[in-house]
Amino acid sequence: MNYGSEEKLASTFAEELRQRMLGETITLCYQCGTCASSCPVAKITPSFNPREVIKLLLLGEKDEVISGEAIWLCCSCYNCDERCPQKVAIPLAMFALRNIAFKEGYIPDIYSEFASAIYDNGRIVTISKFVEKKRPTLGLPPLQPTGVDAIRKILSATEFDKLQLKKEETS
Numbered sequence: 436m437n438y439g440s441e442e443k444l445a446s447t448f449a450e451e452l453r454q455r456m457l458g459e460t461i462t463l464c465y466q467c468g469t470c471a472s473s474c475p476v477a478k479i480t481p482s483f484n485p486r487e488v489i490k491l492l493l494l495g496e497k498d499e500v501i502s503g504e505a506i507w508l509c510c511s512c513y514n515c516d517e518r519c520p521q522k523v524a525i526p527l528a529m530f531a532l533r534n535i536a537f538k539e540g541y542i543p544d545i546y547s548e549f550a551s552a553i554y555d556n557g558r559i560v561t562i563s564k565f566v567e568k569k570r571p572t573l574g575l576p577p578l579q580p581t582g583v584d585a586i587r588k589i590l591s592a593t594e595f596d597k598l599q600l601k602k603e604e605t606s
């Protein structure tokens with residue numbers, strides 16, 4: 436199959452993907468649809484179809500892919516990875532695409548809030564005073580400090596802290 440702008444993909448976006456976890460294997464896809472028919476997410480929502488994501492990539496539609504919600508819907512079950520006759524590393528390509536999307540500021544609010552919470556508190560979920568008080572009544576020990584300073588050092592070393600993250604609503 437000839438996608439016309441395959442060269443564009445090969446020269447730019449594919450190179451970006453190549454640097455990230457086997458993303459370059461998407462160029463092996465011949466659009467058979469085995470991934471889509473094996474995908475549990477595609478079975479329950481028309482918003483996600485792995486074959487369609489790969490097709491858009493092959494067409495060089497990077498912006499459409501990384502700004503859309505589809506790449507966040509893959510649940511990493513690896514069904515497609517097991518069955519793809521061309522050994523396209525679809526779940527790894529999804530991870531790579533999410534990393535690119537994150538870096539370019541296309542961050543779904545929910546993940547942005549999780550990331551901010553980790554940076555601020557060392558936990559994805561902020562523990563309320565109510566929960567802290569409730570734990571002993573359920574026989575649970577007090578929560579230990581999260582070592583947030585060490586977490587921030589790691590986030591800083593990976594430049595994660597430079598991302599524009601959405602702060603959790605605290606009111």
Ligand code: SF4
Nearest residue numbers: 464466467468470519
């Ligand atoms: S199963 Fe593999 S070759 Fe077939 S459409 Fe999906 S990614 Fe492409």
Ligand code: SF4
Nearest residue numbers: 474509510512513515
């Ligand atoms: S790994 Fe993702 S794309 Fe592949 S079958 Fe599972 S949910 Fe679908």
